[in-house]
Amino acid sequence: MGDNAVFSDMVSILGEDSVARNVSMKEYTSIRTGGEARYLAEPATTEEVIKILQYLRENRQNFYVMGNGTNLVFPDSGYDGVVIRIGSKLSRIGHEGNRIMAQAGASLAAVSNMALDAGLKGFEFASGIPGTIGGAVAMNAGAYDGEMSHVVAETLCVDDKGRLIRLKGKEHAFGYRKSRIQTDGLVVLEVTLELTPGDKSCIKRRMEDFNGRRREKQPLNMPSAGSVFKRPEGYYAGQLIQECGLKGYTIGGAQVSDKHCGFIVNLGNATSQDVLDLIRYVRKTVYEKTGILLEPEVRIIGGEL
Ligand SMILES: Cc1cc2nc3c(=O)[nH]c(=O)nc-3n(C[C@H](O)[C@H](O)[C@H](O)COP(=O)(O)OP(=O)(O)OC[C@H]3O[C@@H](n4cnc5c(N)ncnc54)[C@H](O)[C@@H]3O)c2cc1C
Structure with missing residues (x-):
């Protein structure tokens, strides 16, 4: 199917304000990396979600469903398909x-x-x-x-x-x-x-307490995708990473946060490749020094480690 046909079909299902072409995933992910999605579709009703999924499946188009993009790393080469964003419109x-x-x-x-x-x-x-x-x-x-x-x-x-x-x-x-x-x-x-x-x-006190602890411990002023690794049983990923001497370790624009070693932050110009290279380096180092293999919690689209 031609590009224009897919675009105009999606516009007829969702309306023109809800479909865009060549959208940078930097703008839609909290770590602010990644290339362009061929299309971004933002359904505004549950019926629209059902219809767009049906259309994309029937026409064998690639799609990926995302929310707020706070746990995602898209490839620098972009996403050759439709990113369906289920966010503020729903x-x-x-x-x-x-x-x-x-x-x-x-x-x-x-x-x-x-x-x-x-x-x-x-x-x-x-x-x-x-x-x-x-x-x-x-x-x-x-x-x-x-x-x-x-x-x-x-x-x-x-x-x-x-x-x-x-x-x-x-x-x-x-x-x-x-x-x-x-x-x-x-x-x-x-x-x-x-x-x-x-x-x-x-309830309010507990919310304030938890959010205060986040502000104190997490690098909330920098782009990130939260904790990069799952917690290995009996350990904390951040602590292991710190003990392996990786605090502040940097590849390109990606850095092991010096505030919380479980986070990788984007110093401003990181690519997804920098982030993936750093994830690999941290995993390898922690494995060599401790025998513990960290599993990523972040979702790496189209990629294996
Ligand atoms: C500063 C920071 C702090 C964080 N703290 C925590 C924390 O304390 N605990 C924690 O668990 N996580 C944390 N995270 C990670 C992240 O916020 C959570 O995993 C969150 O639940 C992801 O929601 P999202 O809408 O951003 O999903 P996305 O990142 O957009 O997607 C995550 C996954 O959910 C799927 N998905 C999204 N929406 C739908 C849908 N409607 N239907 C089906 N699948 C869907 C996607 O396909 C993907 O696999 C943190 C992230 C940041 C940046």
Whole structure:
């Protein structure tokens, strides 16, 4: 299929304000690296997500579903296909009783603020994670002893055949930073959380405490994709990296943060290749010195380490 046909078909499904060509992924990822996606599509309704997925599958077009891009590294050569961004255009949030219902593109910060307003506790852990709730379910994101698996009651998803399915609790097959969403190639449309009533001032204090700890320990003033590696059992990745003498180690524009060695920061002009080379170097060094092989938590599109 010709380029123009794909573009105009997508415009007819999503409208012209929601499809763009040759979009730099630097602008859409928190680490600010990567080349251009051939197309970026931003559906504004769940029906549009279903339709665009169906269209792309029927026409055998490559696609990649992203949220807020806070855990992603796109190749410098770009992405030869359609990046579907489920973000602020699909971010309605509501609540009823102890439940919060959010569209997949709602930010975790907005959902935690809604929980606070509703006097519901159990979601404070997520308030400082910079992603969407859809991305957080896919990753089973977590912090400060909380994780999505503790609070997700159900999700509405599109499966790899384009069918709508509802998953409840254990059906998500949550593990450490993984879920069935990723293994089965599902796209999250809506998430329902089950929380518990709590005292608003306690909820607020916990959110402030967690966010204060982040500001103190993490290099939040620099572009990054958060913790690069999963926590190896019994250790902390950042601590191992620091003990191996890699604090501040730099390749090109990518640096092991001197504030938190688990983060790789973009000094301003990093390429994705710099980031990948640094990830490889850190992994190799830590393995040689400790025998522990660090597994990446960040998602490297189109690449293996
Ligand atoms: C400063 C900083 C701090 C961070 N702190 C934490 C932390 O404390 N804990 C933690 O777990 N993570 C943390 N992260 C990483 C990241 O924020 C989380 O993994 C977050 O959940 C990713 O959400 P996202 O919307 O940005 O997803 P993206 O990065 O866009 O995508 C991540 C994965 O989710 C998939 N995905 C996204 N949306 C959907 C959807 N609607 N349906 C299906 N799949 C989807 C993508 O395909 C991809 O595989 C941090 C990142 C940064 C930059």
